[in-house]
Amino acid sequence: MSLRLPRITTISVHRSVPWLFRGCSLLFLGWYLLLLYLPAGEATQVYGLTVPKGVGFASVAHELKQAGVIRSSLHLRLVARLRGLDRRMQTGDYRISSAMLPAQILEKLASGQTDACKFTLPEGYSIYQAAELLQKQGVFDRAAFLDACSDRALLDELGISAKSVEGYLFPGTYQIGFQMDEAGLVTEMVRAFRHKTEGLKPLLEARHITIEQVVILASIIEREAVSTEEKPLIASVFLNRLRIGMPLQSDPTAIYGVKVFGGTVTKQDLQRNSLYNTYKVKGLPVGPIGNPGLEAMQAVLQPANTDYLYFVARKNGTHQFSRTLSEHNQGVERFLKKGRKR
Numbered sequence: 290m291s292l293r294l295p296r297i298t299t300i301s302v303h304r305s306v307p308w309l310f311r312g313c314s315l316l317f318l319g320w321y322l323l324l325l326y327l328p329a330g331e332a333t334q335v336y337g338l339t340v341p342k343g344v345g346f347a348s349v350a351h352e353l354k355q356a357g358v359i360r361s362s363l364h365l366r367l368v369a370r371l372r373g374l375d376r377r378m379q380t381g382d383y384r385i386s387s388a389m390l391p392a393q394i395l396e397k398l399a400s401g402q403t404d405a406c407k408f409t410l411p412e413g414y415s416i417y418q419a420a421e422l423l424q425k426q427g428v429f430d431r432a433a434f435l436d437a438c439s440d441r442a443l444l445d446e447l448g449i450s451a452k453s454v455e456g457y458l459f460p461g462t463y464q465i466g467f468q469m470d471e472a473g474l475v476t477e478m479v480r481a482f483r484h485k486t487e488g489l490k491p492l493l494e495a496r497h498i499t500i501e502q503v504v505i506l507a508s509i510i511e512r513e514a515v516s517t518e519e520k521p522l523i524a525s526v527f528l529n530r531l532r533i534g535m536p537l538q539s540d541p542t543a544i545y546g547v548k549v550f551g552g553t554v555t556k557q558d559l560q561r562n563s564l565y566n567t568y569k570v571k572g573l574p575v576g577p578i579g580n581p582g583l584e585a586m587q588a589v590l591q592p593a594n595t596d597y598l599y600f601v602a603r604k605n606g607t608h609q610f611s612r613t614l615s616e617h618n619q620g621v622e623r624f625l626k627k628g629r630k631r
Contacts, residue, residue, distance in 0.1 A: 334358065334387040337467040340398065346375040349398070358387040358394075365391050374399045381405060382466040405464040410478070412460040412582035413511030416453060417546065419580075429471050437471035447479045456504040456577030457482045485583055492590040503589045505573045507581035510588055512541035515606040520588035522610055525595040535598065537567035545578040601625065 336356040340349060346369060350362035359365050369375035374395040381403030385394055406428050410419055416438045424431040437443060439453040449457060454475055459482035465474060486500065493500060506527060514520045527537055540554040545565040547558075559568045564575035599617035600608040603624050611617040 328388045328390055336385045336387075337404075338383045338385050339467050340378060340380050340383065342380045344380075346378055349378065353385060353394070356385075358385050358389075359391065365394070368392065369395050382468075403464075403466075405466045407462055408465055408474070409462045410458060410460045410580065412585070413508065413579045414460070415545070415579045416455050416458065419458065428465055429474070434471045434474075437475050440472065443472055443475065447476065449479070451501075451576055453576075454479060456501075456508055456580055458580045459485055460580055460582045486586065489586060489590060492587075496590055498590070502573060503586050504581060505577050506589045507585035508577035508579040509537065509539050509542060509567075509574075510585045511579055511581045513539060513600075514585070515602075517584055519608060520585055521591065521593040522595065522597065523600065523608070524585075524588040524592035526597045526600055526610065528589070528592050529596065529598055531572060534571070536571055537573075539567050542567040542574050542578055545574075 334357065336353070336358045338349070338353065338356075347362070347366060350359070350365045350369075353359045353365065354362040366375065368391045372392070372395065377399040379399065379401035381401060382405040383397060384404040385397070389397075406426070408423065408426065408428060410422075414422075416435060420429075420431040420434045420438075423429040423434050438455070438458075444451070444454065447454070447457075458475070458478040461478075461481060463474065463477060463481075469477075489500070489503070493503065506524070509527065510520055510523050513523050527539075529535075530537055540559070543554055543558045543561055543563070543566045545563070547561070547563075559566070562569055564570060565578060567574055595610070596612055597610040599611040599614065599620075601611075601617060601620040601624055602608055609620040609624065611620060
């Protein structure tokens with residue numbers, strides 16, 4: 290009696306494996322291509338993504354999935370790996386729309402073209418003008434920014450003993466990310482002031498003057514000067530007046546905190562009782578009337594060597610400087626009174 294072994298059907302099983310693999314591959318390819326060209330939603334859904342330094346791409350992909358702006362974090366990671374973009378991601382703030390395709394999202398993160406808002410503070414602008422600009426640009430609420438400017442706890446942290454940060458917000462352009470609030474912007478601007486004025490310390494010591502005094506006078510010069518070249522000349526006039534005890538009588542100081550300086554100051558403005566009004570107070574006002582740039586501060590520390598005591602604006606924006614009151618009155622008659630009549 291012969292022993293018959295049962296048929297082994299492994300051949301048919303082995304033949305089915307390639308078909309199973311092909312089927313899974315086709316499903317995977319279909320899933321990959323479908324998500325590659327199918328956005329998660331509409332452009333109305335936008336997510337503010339902040340990519341901090343040192344964060345991994347997997348964490349970013351997971352955050353985008355949780356926010357609902359992509360369909361699969363695994364898919365985004367796979368696309369990023371295949372295209373070599375996972376290691377090119379740059380830090381910053383990005384607005385990611387659910388209507389964006391994975392490739393578009395990855396290209397944006399790798400480009401470094403962030404969506405952080407840019408804010409520029411011009412030289413001489415006061416905290417009130419800065420607040421108006423921020424509100425107009427839709428960055429911060431005016432009142433909230435002014436509150437931050439006079440927050441006592443923040444002022445103490447920044448080492449400012451004055452009632453506000455007026456004078457210490459360094460003019461320039463700043464990136465305002467999604468995570469930055471009003472206090473954060475104030476802090477960054479004051480830090481920029483500290484950094485930029487570090488080189489003035491030898492001049493401060495040589496002239497026996499404090500940075501607070503320099504900022505106050507420089508803020509007035511910024512309001513008076515149109516031409517950068519005239520800043521040392523205007524500084525010399527005010528310093529000459531201070532030396533002999535003569536009032537500064539600067540028009541912009543009379544309207545600080547009341548209205549924006551636009552070149553027209555009334556007689557009523559000059560008579561206003563204010564600790565900033567240099568028609569009413571002798572010497573420097575109680576504080577800065579704006580935020581000066583570095584050139585204005587350098588003009589205070591390195592003024593022109595003159596004996597001028599007066600200046601009057603010409604029609605072209607420059608000034609006529611005079612040593613005596615009679616010379617000054619002639620300039621006023623020539624450039625102001627006759628101009629008004631015409």
